[in-house]
Amino acid sequence: MNRERTINIVIGGEAGQGLVTVGGLLSKALVRSGYSICVNQSYQSRIRGGHNTFEIRTGTDEITAPQEKIDLLVALTNETIDIHAGLLGTGSLTVVDAAQNASCKTCFHVPYKELANARSMNIAALGVVSCLLGLDEELIAGIVNESFGKKHPETAEENRAALTKSYEWTKANNSRFEKLPQAPKREGRLMMNGNDAVALGALAAGVKFYAFYPMTPSTSIGLNLASWAKKAGLVVEQAEDEIAAINMAIGASFAGAPAMVATSGGGFALMVEAVSLSGMTETPIVIVMGQRPAPATGLPTRTEQSDLEFVLHSGHGEFPRAVYAPGTVEECFWLTHRAFHTAEKFQGPVFVMTDQFLADTFRAVAPFDLSKYPAVRAGAPLDDIKTPYMRHRFTESGVSPRLLPGFTKHLVVTDSDEHTEDGHITEDLSVRKLMVEKRLKKMKGMMKETVAPELAGVKKADLLFVSWGSTKGSVVDAAAALKAKGQNVSTLHFSQVWPLVPEQFVSALEGAKRVVCVEGNASGQFARLIRRETGFEIKEHVRRYDGLPITPEYIIRNIPPPL
Amino acid sequence: MNRERTINIVIGGEAGQGLVTVGGLLSKALVRSGYSICVNQSYQSRIRGGHNTFEIRTGTDEITAPQEKIDLLVALTNETIDIHAGLLGTGSLTVVDAAQNASCKTCFHVPYKELANARSMNIAALGVVSCLLGLDEELIAGIVNESFGKKHPETAEENRAALTKSYEWTKANNSRFEKLPQAPKREGRLMMNGNDAVALGALAAGVKFYAFYPMTPSTSIGLNLASWAKKAGLVVEQAEDEIAAINMAIGASFAGAPAMVATSGGGFALMVEAVSLSGMTETPIVIVMGQRPAPATGLPTRTEQSDLEFVLHSGHGEFPRAVYAPGTVEECFWLTHRAFHTAEKFQGPVFVMTDQFLADTFRAVAPFDLSKYPAVRAGAPLDDIKTPYMRHRFTESGVSPRLLPGFTKHLVVTDSDEHTEDGHITEDLSVRKLMVEKRLKKMKGMMKETVAPELAGVKKADLLFVSWGSTKGSVVDAAAALKAKGQNVSTLHFSQVWPLVPEQFVSALEGAKRVVCVEGNASGQFARLIRRETGFEIKEHVRRYDGLPITPEYIIRNIPPPL
Amino acid sequence: MIYPTQPPLTKGRRKSMVTLNDYGQYETAWCPGCGNFQLLKAVKQALVASNLEPHQVLFVSGIGQAAKAPHYLNANFFNGLHGRSLPAATGAKLANPNLKVIAESGDGCNYGEGGNHFISAIRRNIDITVIVHDNQVYGLTKGQASPTSEHGFTTKAQPSGYPSETFNPIGIAVAMHASFVARGFTGMTDHLAEIIRQAIAHKGFSLVDVLQPCVTFNKTNTFAWYKKRCYELPKDHDPANWDAAMKTAYEWGEKIPLGLIYKCDKPTFEDNFEVLKSGSLVGADTPIETLNEIIKQYR
Amino acid sequence: MIYPTQPPLTKGRRKSMVTLNDYGQYETAWCPGCGNFQLLKAVKQALVASNLEPHQVLFVSGIGQAAKAPHYLNANFFNGLHGRSLPAATGAKLANPNLKVIAESGDGCNYGEGGNHFISAIRRNIDITVIVHDNQVYGLTKGQASPTSEHGFTTKAQPSGYPSETFNPIGIAVAMHASFVARGFTGMTDHLAEIIRQAIAHKGFSLVDVLQPCVTFNKTNTFAWYKKRCYELPKDHDPANWDAAMKTAYEWGEKIPLGLIYKCDKPTFEDNFEVLKSGSLVGADTPIETLNEIIKQYR
Ligand SMILES: Cc1ncc(C[n+]2csc(CCOP(=O)(O)OP(=O)(O)O)c2C)c(N)n1
Ligand SMILES: Cc1ncc(C[n+]2csc(CCOP(=O)(O)OP(=O)(O)O)c2C)c(N)n1
Ligand code: SF4
Numbered sequence A, B: 001m002n003r004e005r006t007i008n009i010v011i012g013g014e015a016g017q018g019l020v021t022v023g024g025l026l027s028k029a030l031v032r033s034g035y036s037i038c039v040n041q042s043y044q045s046r047i048r049g050g051h052n053t054f055e056i057r058t059g060t061d062e063i064t065a066p067q068e069k070i071d072l073l074v075a076l077t078n079e080t081i082d083i084h085a086g087l088l089g090t091g092s093l094t095v096v097d098a099a100q101n102a103s104c105k106t107c108f109h110v111p112y113k114e115l116a117n118a119r120s121m122n123i124a125a126l127g128v129v130s131c132l133l134g135l136d137e138e139l140i141a142g143i144v145n146e147s148f149g150k151k152h153p154e155t156a157e158e159n160r161a162a163l164t165k166s167y168e169w170t171k172a173n174n175s176r177f178e179k180l181p182q183a184p185k186r187e188g189r190l191m192m193n194g195n196d197a198v199a200l201g202a203l204a205a206g207v208k209f210y211a212f213y214p215m216t217p218s219t220s221i222g223l224n225l226a227s228w229a230k231k232a233g234l235v236v237e238q239a240e241d242e243i244a245a246i247n248m249a250i251g252a253s254f255a256g257a258p259a260m261v262a263t264s265g266g267g268f269a270l271m272v273e274a275v276s277l278s279g280m281t282e283t284p285i286v287i288v289m290g291q292r293p294a295p296a297t298g299l300p301t302r303t304e305q306s307d308l309e310f311v312l313h314s315g316h317g318e319f320p321r322a323v324y325a326p327g328t329v330e331e332c333f334w335l336t337h338r339a340f341h342t343a344e345k346f347q348g349p350v351f352v353m354t355d356q357f358l359a360d361t362f363r364a365v366a367p368f369d370l371s372k373y374p375a376v377r378a379g380a381p382l383d384d385i386k387t388p389y390m391r392h393r394f395t396e397s398g399v400s401p402r403l404l405p406g407f408t409k410h411l412v413v414t415d416s417d418e419h420t421e422d423g424h425i426t427e428d429l430s431v432r433k434l435m436v437e438k439r440l441k442k443m444k445g446m447m448k449e450t451v452a453p454e455l456a457g458v459k460k461a462d463l464l465f466v467s468w469g470s471t472k473g474s475v476v477d478a479a480a481a482l483k484a485k486g487q488n489v490s491t492l493h494f495s496q497v498w499p500l501v502p503e504q505f506v507s508a509l510e511g512a513k514r515v516v517c518v519e520g521n522a523s524g525q526f527a528r529l530i531r532r533e534t535g536f537e538i539k540e541h542v543r544r545y546d547g548l549p550i551t552p553e554y555i556i557r558n559i560p561p562p563l
Numbered sequence C, D: 001m002i003y004p005t006q007p008p009l010t011k012g013r014r015k016s017m018v019t020l021n022d023y024g025q026y027e028t029a030w031c032p033g034c035g036n037f038q039l040l041k042a043v044k045q046a047l048v049a050s051n052l053e054p055h056q057v058l059f060v061s062g063i064g065q066a067a068k069a070p071h072y073l074n075a076n077f078f079n080g081l082h083g084r085s086l087p088a089a090t091g092a093k094l095a096n097p098n099l100k101v102i103a104e105s106g107d108g109c110n111y112g113e114g115g116n117h118f119i120s121a122i123r124r125n126i127d128i129t130v131i132v133h134d135n136q137v138y139g140l141t142k143g144q145a146s147p148t149s150e151h152g153f154t155t156k157a158q159p160s161g162y163p164s165e166t167f168n169p170i171g172i173a174v175a176m177h178a179s180f181v182a183r184g185f186t187g188m189t190d191h192l193a194e195i196i197r198q199a200i201a202h203k204g205f206s207l208v209d210v211l212q213p214c215v216t217f218n219k220t221n222t223f224a225w226y227k228k229r230c231y232e233l234p235k236d237h238d239p240a241n242w243d244a245a246m247k248t249a250y251e252w253g254e255k256i257p258l259g260l261i262y263k264c265d266k267p268t269f270e271d272n273f274e275v276l277k278s279g280s281l282v283g284a285d286t287p288i289e290t291l292n293e294i295i296k297q298y299r
């Protein structure tokens, strides 16, 4: 939150005005120029109209969180100015269309009409902002061409002209706005959002089957995978409903295709019977749960973290599961990849919990070294197979080597009813007891592999922030701001929320003077979970449930007064 | 467990042999004769064959739990003898067909062939048992006639003859088995199982709409209601699936018909999206969850208590709910009745959690005084309505007076999306925040009405059993047995498991030397809940998850050795 | 305390006729040019033509662009879950048959997520009207294929084309002898309004599948595309003739027939329930004697 | 470590022919006299006649008395959730098209709980065979009406009679141009086995609806009832003729036609996916270069 280090750009307007395009291109330009970014997309559940924003916080150092205060506001409508007035500082600039007749202290009136025709107005705005930020014109032009050149060659020249004109005009007319400091050279970085990273993580893990039913904010995971399906050799199918999606995926997984589904609250609600099926038949499945405000349809395009307890206890009966909750876009990648391995190894449902904020937030990430992320190999090697082959054979670890149907003469049989070791339905209640224990035993193995929460800062802090999932960056950023003011603050972030291994973190909780749990829901679900598992009661909270992401400023504003 | 006070009768055989008929008639005879009963039905998920039992524990005093030790075994097949051999005592008797050639120390060989023809063999067995127990022959004959007389008048005489013959034969040949002590006169008592009582509770509460999709062990609730539909003026509809069932019920409730659904784990899994819908639209709905062993299809006809956490957190997002867990057949009645009132008052989902054991256990209950159980009145009186009418108007309590569509000129509007007070979809995030708080506020009102857990025994016991739901009777019985041996034992039973009000019970937990949580699942879900809500960790457990009900003997056998 | 009691639909009508003003005029969240605007207009016209007052009508919808429609007029409204408008409407209708219940939702909602309810509602012949905004695409979630999308239709989710065969809702409804099956087009608002009016008047399940151009996501089945193909069924089309209706139901391509395709009169679902003959379930008391009599069977 | 690799269905066949013994003989949990026994027998005969070895076949079922059937023979078997056999079968088939995938379940499972999947599977024309034990009742849950129960059928759950109209699975399947639609009867085992054999051989979605008396809960549609009515379609019935098939599909009552009612050859769902042309998805590696190329688009 240091003006010298980061600039927060907000592009605001109506859906359909192309602000996402401008935001995307600008983000790409920033990343290619070596800057870091954190994007926060705010939009309504409609296709045209409404007031939307595309927010980019950028700077030379790593940026982990969005910011409320606006440095550069690009207002495509006057409404944008009104809505954001309170967030502008004295050094801020508001880029407005000169024709809009807006008057404000921070206004920078751009005569778009003179710089571009209606079709390339967006590009003109991009030119203005690029110049204000001090980005290289050629680089921007290249990016614009990459994205429109092929699809609309007819407008290439027009765009180029608009860009240059507006860039030059801005150079000549801006005297106020201080451009970004020079960025370091950073080669090969990628720009992607949480959903892109989830899709790539799945791809690296060797996903071969993906079924879905569209639901915000998870839909773009499927769009990514669909676009690669031919090349990467996977099947992506839009199912008739979420029930079909997950049952298809489980069927595919049983047959040997690493499989994933993604959805949001309401869609997931329809999947929970099959979550239980995966647990019972010990069939691997990766489930991405992109959270949004609920109950019911709620606020389809906003963010929240209110489905933790729902996911943790989804499905009837008792069976092991693992739940990852990535805190960054990079974690979206490697935790999704890991989810596939966990699912295959322990043969059951594994979750990746994100939310709309994380799903849509673009970041600059270092390129992945794929050789470190091997694909899953479905099924067991022949060496592990004892005869007679029994799909649910009792073992020390609770994990039974699984064969894939059709690959050997051994028959692979499983059942959603309680079953004997060979997978056939049984009413033998002593077998039932052993099967329950077999399945739950796998929890032990999972706990050995739990991703430990990340403690940043000293062990005996005056103030310890506890968080999980997408709020990681904001918590870290808030802690940094408080530390800068001389406070002794640490953070404890969970990127895996189940199973928990108390030894990994209880001492950190007990060592801190004050512990504040930061989460995006109204009832403090994670704090409750911690108490249930450790007895440690977190008494102070920062919670948010209005649909917006938790920002560093929000945290600082809402830290309860010391008890 | 005192031979003088109770007799445990087990009728065993294959499905299709009519053992449920014999068991039912015998139970009725016992109840009419003034005895208490506790029935435990054990059957397989098939229509014919397999080994099933119908177990009746009976005596003069109140009987709260089943018993494992068998006093009188009525073996319809030799398999029955083998299976139960270990549970017979020296004073026990095994009633077998003389033709079966079974040999056992306890065998009492009945020459059925001489006493009855094939068709009335069952009735002969009934005659034998009735005589052994010392029941009045005329009374039995009356009951048999009531139940077969109308449907099969042609066999009435045959049955009567078989009954008398076998009764007389037994009188002449039994020298070993001591009959029941004389029962007190008890007028007007009813014989019913948990599902009957749930259905009657709903009826008393004025249920007007019931939709279901068949699923063991909940199905008979619907069969009861369907049989009364015409008379009592309600609509019962078998839906195409559970999703339809609950959405129909919510639609009906919105329109003003007190509505209920009942299901089991897998069917409930399909309902959870609509649970969230009920929470969001603030539409009353009563959901009966008849638990059975899971995951997935599990053991369809057995019992378990493993869906507590699932129910507590079912549905995406955050909204209030109440969860009742009757411990007896009487509680099934009045808690279901209460569930309707709670649902109407707080406008949301209310659960009644039972399980196969409770659903199927027949008991003798005192007649209900219906004047104490008034029907629900759906919708608010006109006096409560402010104009302009807004379905989701903000109020002190969080409850908005609800009107029913079509009953006034006011329009009743609600939405599964986040909405303004008038029920229309909104993207106003400040309204969102207020609406979340409005909904959650209702929790406070609910907590004022939480049914307090029942503490039986001293406050500072050496040993405190904690239990919830159907295990109540077994826990009480086990405690009595231990007390009889001089131990200082108390019980704390929860018939409402959400919301919890710690002040109601924490002192009891803290006052006891040892606390043992008794529950029918493998992971100790209720104990975890207690810890989450109070911080109190219950360290000792008796758990069962093999599909059978928890019996007093099971508890005593499985109390952990003192720490 | 006084509880409201419901005037029967036929009684207590006010003297003056219902007008379009009664149904109001609201801002929508739809894209400019969307067919939904005409559909909304047609629905209002139909309500006015039916002389129904807003409080006599209950709309039930699912989730989607289509499903927002009832937010933009005055009436009772239960906006439920995606795909579940039919069961909710069925429950409401059974609870209170005095209400005019209209389910309004998209093609994705009714034929995708809600497919099972669609066929079940037909088999019930429940007396509700279902208006489907059939834009052959998922609008609100930004343009994936819907069950009525054409085979091969390419979208971001189906870059190699929609791999399933197209669902023919009219075909299925006629094949199942649904009691009122009609098709409309938003480009012919008056005709559409008249169909909807008839559907509302029909006793039994009535389906109005409405071709509704989505200007944003369906660049194949555009306004012009429909306009070119749609024609009103000739006067001599006999909706009572099932064989003819089946033929008409499968007509699609160069020519798309509009109008009432099939109709038959048969008992409604409600007719199965004696308790509904005496009116609505809402507010009806069960005498304590009846309850006691029922309880007696447990003696 | 050596991982198993799959022999293509056509290769690696053992020399000797498959026999009934390969499919074993097991104790069942069915009622004596149930039609399921004949159905099981017919399925085994069909598998033998198809010369399929047990490990080449994957059965997928839901929950019900019918759905237990594959427990009683040797084959790979995924016994999933009530109503969800079709999606699970679809997923398995797409993952490994080399498997012969057969979904076997009851009328409740396929047409009730699974209704939406049934119509979707037809629209996909996925190459699986669906065998429906159609006893017109819910057996395992003790005799409630199923979608195929007759209107008015009384049960404990429907004491005033089943209030919905009967679902006609054959009618719907033909109306939707499902690529193979047949009906069998357990009372004619050889005929049934031959139909199932053809269904398995058919490329595309094949439905075999099997009239299967439930001796315990369906006292209306008994063995004798079916026996009296069922007749084999005459040789001159042309299953390629849709109009004739539609007529046949709606024949029910005094006469019930058995046999292959409708058949058409068209591309299967799998044909839409280029990746499946090279075989199964299972075990296929994606070269790291391809992945890197995909990742490049995020530069
Ligand atoms: C259970 C569930 N799954 C998915 C969604 C997301 N969703 C909202 S609208 C919609 C599609 C709407 O398509 P359609 O019904 O055709 O309406 P349109 O927007 O085209 O008018 C989907 C998939 C949801 N809200 N709930
Ligand atoms: C989600 C779900 N709902 C309900 C059930 C209970 N159930 C088991 S089998 C069955 C009906 C079976 O009928 P059908 O498919 O016709 O098979 P049948 O027993 O008649 O062969 C039902 C409702 C279940 N297992 N899962
Ligand atoms: S997305 Fe399509 S259907 Fe939705 S409002 Fe826009 S044009 Fe209409």
Ligand code: SF4
Pocket (backbone or CB within 6 Å): B047, B048, D029, D030, D031, D033, D034, D035, D036, D065, D135, D139, D140, D213, D214, D215, D216, D217
């Ligand atoms: S209940 Fe019916 S379908 Fe099930 S096994 Fe018995 S006879 Fe067969």
Ligand SMILES: [Mg+2]
Pocket (backbone or CB within 6 Å): C064, C066, C106, C107, C108, C133, C134, C135, C136, C137, C138, C139, C146
């Ligand atoms: Mg649509």
Ligand SMILES: [Mg+2]
Pocket (backbone or CB within 6 Å): D064, D106, D107, D108, D133, D134, D135, D136, D137, D138, D139, D146
């Ligand atoms: Mg059946």
